[in-house]
Amino acid sequence: MNKNGFGKKLVTAPYTLWMVIFVVVPIALVIYYAFTDADGGFTFENMTYIFEYGKTFLVSIELALISTAICLVMAYPVAYGISRFEARRQQTMIMLVMLPMWMNFLIRTYAWMTILEGNGLINRALRYFGSDGFGMINTEGAVVLGMVYNFLPYMILPIYTVLTKIDVSTIEAAKDLGAGRRNVFRRVLLPMSVPGIISGITMVFVPAVSTFVISKLLGGGKTFLIGDIIENYFLGNTGMINYNIGASLSLVLMVLILISMTVMNHFDKDAGEGEGVLVG
Amino acid sequence: MKLLSKVYNFLVFGFLYAPIAVMIVYSFNSEKSRTNFGSFSFRWYQELFNDDIILKSLYVSLLVAVLSALAATLIGTLAAVGIDSMKAPLKRAYLMVNNIPVVNPDIVTAVSMMILFVFVITRINGLNMGFGTLLIAHITFNIPYVILSVLPKLRGMNSNIYDAALDLGCPPLKSFMKVVVPEILPGIITGFIMAFTLSLDDFVISYFNSGSTAQTLPVTIYSMTKRPYSPKINALSTLLFISVMLLLVVVNIRQSAGVKKDKKTIKKEVR
Numbered sequence: 001m002n003k004n005g006f007g008k009k010l011v012t013a014p015y016t017l018w019m020v021i022f023v024v025v026p027i028a029l030v031i032y033y034a035f036t037d038a039d040g041g042f043t044f045e046n047m048t049y050i051f052e053y054g055k056t057f058l059v060s061i062e063l064a065l066i067s068t069a070i071c072l073v074m075a076y077p078v079a080y081g082i083s084r085f086e087a088r089r090q091q092t093m094i095m096l097v098m099l100p101m102w103m104n105f106l107i108r109t110y111a112w113m114t115i116l117e118g119n120g121l122i123n124r125a126l127r128y129f130g131s132d133g134f135g136m137i138n139t140e141g142a143v144v145l146g147m148v149y150n151f152l153p154y155m156i157l158p159i160y161t162v163l164t165k166i167d168v169s170t171i172e173a174a175k176d177l178g179a180g181r182r183n184v185f186r187r188v189l190l191p192m193s194v195p196g197i198i199s200g201i202t203m204v205f206v207p208a209v210s211t212f213v214i215s216k217l218l219g220g221g222k223t224f225l226i227g228d229i230i231e232n233y234f235l236g237n238t239g240m241i242n243y244n245i246g247a248s249l250s251l252v253l254m255v256l257i258l259i260s261m262t263v264m265n266h267f268d269k270d271a272g273e274g275e276g277v278l279v280g
Numbered sequence: 281m282k283l284l285s286k287v288y289n290f291l292v293f294g295f296l297y298a299p300i301a302v303m304i305v306y307s308f309n310s311e312k313s314r315t316n317f318g319s320f321s322f323r324w325y326q327e328l329f330n331d332d333i334i335l336k337s338l339y340v341s342l343l344v345a346v347l348s349a350l351a352a353t354l355i356g357t358l359a360a361v362g363i364d365s366m367k368a369p370l371k372r373a374y375l376m377v378n379n380i381p382v383v384n385p386d387i388v389t390a391v392s393m394m395i396l397f398v399f400v401i402t403r404i405n406g407l408n409m410g411f412g413t414l415l416i417a418h419i420t421f422n423i424p425y426v427i428l429s430v431l432p433k434l435r436g437m438n439s440n441i442y443d444a445a446l447d448l449g450c451p452p453l454k455s456f457m458k459v460v461v462p463e464i465l466p467g468i469i470t471g472f473i474m475a476f477t478l479s480l481d482d483f484v485i486s487y488f489n490s491g492s493t494a495q496t497l498p499v500t501i502y503s504m505t506k507r508p509y510s511p512k513i514n515a516l517s518t519l520l521f522i523s524v525m526l527l528l529v530v531v532n533i534r535q536s537a538g539v540k541k542d543k544k545t546i547k548k549e550v551r
Contacts (some may be wrong), residue, residue: 009362011358011359011361011362012358012359012362012363014355014358014359015355015356015358015359015362015423015427016359018355018419018420018423019377019378019423021396022393022396022416022417022419022420023377023380023381023420024377024380025396026392026393026395026396027380027392029392029395029396029399030388030391030392030395033395074292077285077288078288078289078292081285081288081289082289091532095528095529095532096293096296097296098528099524099525099528100296100297100300102477102481102524102528103300103517103520103521103524104481104483104497104498104501104520105483106483106498106501106502106505107303107501107513107516107517107520108299108300110501110505110513110517111299111300111302111303111517112299113505114299114302114303114306114314115298115299115302117314119314119315120314120315121302121314121315124315149295149296149299152292152295152296153296206385207385207386209385210385210386210387210388212387213483213484213502217505227387230387230391231387234391234394234488235487235488243395243398246391247391247395250387250388250391250392253385253387253388254384254385254388257383257384257385257388258383261383
């Protein structure tokens with residue numbers, strides 16, 4: 001398709017223009033705002049807020065990591081179980097995994113408010129059995145629960161996809177060669193599912209570390225994540241609004257995600273080359 | 281072992297569906313309580329359909345989803361054709377920029393566009409955040425997904441067919457419409473549906489870029505969660521859940537592969 005070269009350039013023009021104005025320029029503006037003060041003068045002052053919110057960054061990363069780990073441990077057996085069913089059954093199960101994903105995550109988070117509340121269903125059930133119940137909402141645990149609940153399907157799906165691509169005869173071969181159940185898992189299944197695990201981890205970690213809704217609804221304003229702080233600097237109370245500080249924190253978040261993704265891709269490549277993974 | 285895995289699966293699926301079940305049950309509660317169940321009633325459904333703010337935001341959501349999906353499909357499909365025929369270094373540069381909105385956390389994409397809009401608005405009189413900025417923001421995060429679902433179809437296509445049509449005297453535009461478009465149509469349709477659902481589902485980017493005049497349904501739901509408890513949200517969620525379920529069942533019966541799964545594979549490939 002290389003005749004008509006002029007036409008080719010023309011069809012890309014609206015896209016090029018659009019992406020430059022609404023993707024490249026905004027990112028450039030974030031960088032510009034991050035390094036200037038309200039009058040437009042160059043400054044490093046906004047960057048010092050990283051240290052002021054150092055603890056918030058750490059809490060965000062910590063909660064996101066915990067949620068990702070829980071998701072991984074919960075999802076792997078489910079994904080494996082589904083991949084062992086016959087094709088028709090698999091389809092139904094995967095549909096069941098995807099169905100909650102199609103609901104807006106605000107609604108999914110809101111549903112947990114009802115359950116965890118001081119007067120919520122769990123506490124009422126506990127009281128019925130004579131316990132005093134306990135404050136579940138507005139804790140870090142509730143935020144982690146909300147993250148796990150919202151992002152669990154994002155972990156199940158990629159792992160399931162990778163597992164279905166593994167040739168059953170590979171596992172049979174391992175068994176024939178004398179590998180026990182544990183060895184089959186550790187030396188065959190696990191290395192071969194690395195690509196799925198990697199994409200599952202990124203798909204859970206990125207939205208978890210940057211959320212502000214889950215922490216607002218289930219953390220009750222007690223657990224501040226970096227997303228909450230950024231939101232505050234852009235849409236908070238009038239006195240609080242400061243695009244320059246907000247932009248510098250966004251920039252740091254962006255770089256943080258970029259670094260973690262590069263690290264993850266590195267793992268993916270290592271596994272691909274070292275273990276001879278068959279999955280493309 | 282078999283039984284153990286069955287019990288485990290049951291528990292996980294229970295975890296996924298319990299909150300939804302609770303919401304559905306309480307949407308039929310005659311009382312305004314999260315815990316006491318009075319009697320079965322359609323009270324909250326009636327109030328829902330009398331709530332002008334919710335109905336208006338539903339309209340805004342649907343309108344912005346249709347318009348942004350159409351615009352993104354048009355711009356994206358044309359661009360994909362151009363990108364497909366580019367030489368390697370330029371192509372790589374294009375795909376890198378294309379991936380920025382896919383890879384970035386929503387809040388960063390949202391904030392960066394908000395800064396641009398505010399930057400322009402404060403310098404030109406008479407402009408404001410509203411439906412226009414909302415639509416631009418949605419088109420922007422939709423386009424990359426259209427590109428990513430059309431490109432593989434172009435790559436898998438035999439380009440000689442197009443050249444053959446030209447050699448046989450068919451004009452370029454007609455050859456394109458009659459030869460290329462039918463070949464890549466599945467990719468275009470997937471891209472459109474993906475853009476539509478992404479737009480309908482989006483909260484973060486709309487929240488930062490809609491101003492107060494053009495709120496989408498998720499933005500309205502968010503502001504409802506901040507006010508005292510209203511079971512109207514339960515009624516709304518139940519209706520959404522039932523429509524999504526029906527849609528999924530229909531799609532699943534008609535064809536085995538779901539669109540959402542495609543979206544996930546694309547995200548995976550990109551990362």
